[in-house]
Amino acid sequence: MNSGMSLIVKTVTRLVAGFITLFGIYIVLYGHVSPGGGFAGGAILAAGLILVLLAFGREATLRMMSHDGALAWDCGGALAFVLIAALGYLAGGFFVNFLSHGEPGQLNSAGMIPLLNAAIGAKVGAGLFGVFLALAVFRPGRHREDPS
Amino acid sequence: MGMVMLLLLALLAFMIIGSLIAAESEDLLSAVVCVGAVGSGLAIIDLLLGAPDLAITQVVVEVLCVAILIRVVLTRRDETHETHKDTFAIATVLLVLGVLLVLGGWAMTTLHPFGQPLLASDAPGVAAQYLAGGVAEVGAVNYVMSVLLDYRAYDTLGEATVIFVSVIGSYAILRRTGRSHRAARSQEGES
Numbered sequence: 001m002n003s004g005m006s007l008i009v010k011t012v013t014r015l016v017a018g019f020i021t022l023f024g025i026y027i028v029l030y031g032h033v034s035p036g037g038g039f040a041g042g043a044i045l046a047a048g049l050i051l052v053l054l055a056f057g058r059e060a061t062l063r064m065m066s067h068d069g070a071l072a073w074d075c076g077g078a079l080a081f082v083l084i085a086a087l088g089y090l091a092g093g094f095f096v097n098f099l100s101h102g103e104p105g106q107l108n109s110a111g112m113i114p115l116l117n118a119a120i121g122a123k124v125g126a127g128l129f130g131v132f133l134a135l136a137v138f139r140p141g142r143h144r145e146d147p148s
Numbered sequence: 149m150g151m152v153m154l155l156l157l158a159l160l161a162f163m164i165i166g167s168l169i170a171a172e173s174e175d176l177l178s179a180v181v182c183v184g185a186v187g188s189g190l191a192i193i194d195l196l197l198g199a200p201d202l203a204i205t206q207v208v209v210e211v212l213c214v215a216i217l218i219r220v221v222l223t224r225r226d227e228t229h230e231t232h233k234d235t236f237a238i239a240t241v242l243l244v245l246g247v248l249l250v251l252g253g254w255a256m257t258t259l260h261p262f263g264q265p266l267l268a269s270d271a272p273g274v275a276a277q278y279l280a281g282g283v284a285e286v287g288a289v290n291y292v293m294s295v296l297l298d299y300r301a302y303d304t305l306g307e308a309t310v311i312f313v314s315v316i317g318s319y320a321i322l323r324r325t326g327r328s329h330r331a332a333r334s335q336e337g338e339s
Contacts, residue, residue, distance in 0.1 A: 027204070032288035035200035037296065043208040050215055071319070078312045085305065095301040101287030110288035113297045120308060127315040128212055134322040136219040 004057035013055035020048035028121035032110040038120025045125035050132050070130035077123025084115050152196055159196075163189040176221045184214035201292045274299075 004010060028041030053061040091098035102109035163186045170182035187210030194203035278295055286294040296304050 032290050032293040032297075034290060035292070036204055037201060037290075037293055040201070040205040040208055043205065043212055047208060047212055047215075050212065054215070054219070074312070074315060078308065081305070081308055085301065095298075095305075097286065097298050101285075104283045104287050105289050110286055110294070110298075113286070113288050113293055116297045116301075116304075117293070120304075123308065124311065127311060131315055131318050132212075132216050132219070134318055135216055 004060070005055050009055045013051055017048050017052050020051065021045060024048060024121070024125070028117055029114060030107065031117040032113045033105060033107065038117040039124050041117070042121040042124030042126075043128060045121065046128035046132070049125075049129045053132070053136075065126075065129065067130065067133050070126045070133060073122050073126030074130060077119045077121070077126065080119040081116060081123065084112055084119060087112075155196060156193060159189045159193050177218065180214060180217040180221055183217070184210060187213070201290075 024041045024044035024047075026041075027036035027044055028038055031037035031041065049061070049065060052064065085095045088094055088096035088098055097111040097113070099111035101111055104110075107114075166182045166186040166189065170179045170186065173179045173182065187206060191203050191206040191210065194200075194206055278291065278299055282291050282294045283289065286298045288294040288298070
């Protein structure tokens with residue numbers, strides 16, 4: 001697993017992983033216009049990272065997104081979600097949609113729903129990838145490379 | 149009975165057979181594959197019933213779960229599988245399941261008829277208001293998102309909290325072995 005899979009798998013992954021990530025970002029950002037949303041898009045982002053992890057092995061992937069990085073994105077997404085919700089107090093209450101509604105059907109519409117979607121996407125993507133790291137990469141009796 | 153209904157029943161039978169094989173199989177890997185088949189059937193059912201949001205989420209999460217489970221099953225062999233031959237326990241479970249089945253069937257008769265849209269514009273309650281005012285009040289063309297992140301955002305906050313807590317909990321459980329080993333190793337180093 002450390003050295004990764006065969007050359008064919010690595011080449012295909014190199015071609016495809018970027019498009020998977022792009023599709024995940026599209027699903028997150030266009031959640032209020034077309035079917036999708038933060039949860040589905042975040043899961044697609046996590047799937048792209050897991051594909052890279054399976055194809056290239058542990059070292060190469062942990063350089064892209066370390067375990068602490070996944071934890072930070074997860075917590076940051078959760079905090080951003082609550083913060084955006086709390087910003088609604090500017091307009092009168094928790095979760096009040098205070099931004100302009102824009103023109104329905106455009107990307108810049110629906111007030112803070114795209115922001116909330118982005119927060120959920122970061123949280124879900126990093127969380128699922130972190131769980132995969134914890135289940136597949138942590139070995140019993142061997143802790144991760146942590147100098148502290 | 150329409151074409152869609154026939155397809156739904158066929159998919160339902162496929163999923164029930166898949167779950168039975170998954171529950172009864174001795175090999176963990178084939179059980180995981182059967183769980184993946186059940187999830188794909190559920191995704192197609194979502195698509196047939198006109199819920200593309202759910203179908204996308206179901207497909208992606210199912211692929212992720214199967215990948216994670218296969219990875220875990222391949223690295224960690226579970227040798228603790230054992231067969232129970234306790235007749236009394238099996239009889240009790242079957243009896244309770246039968247009672248639950250009867251009660252569930254009775255409860256099904258009070259549900260909304262299958263295939264009729266629950267969110268009709270003339271339905272009682274808040275559904276009509278969501279459908280009538282969704283675009284004007286929120287600005288999102290996708291009604292699912294306007295309900296999830298505006299009208300019912302508190303529910304989404306709870307759901308997000310559940311995911312967050314489960315992720316943090318899995319870290320805590322899976323890291324404990326590493327931490328205790330680290331402590332043991334440092335003690336060995338001192339002595």
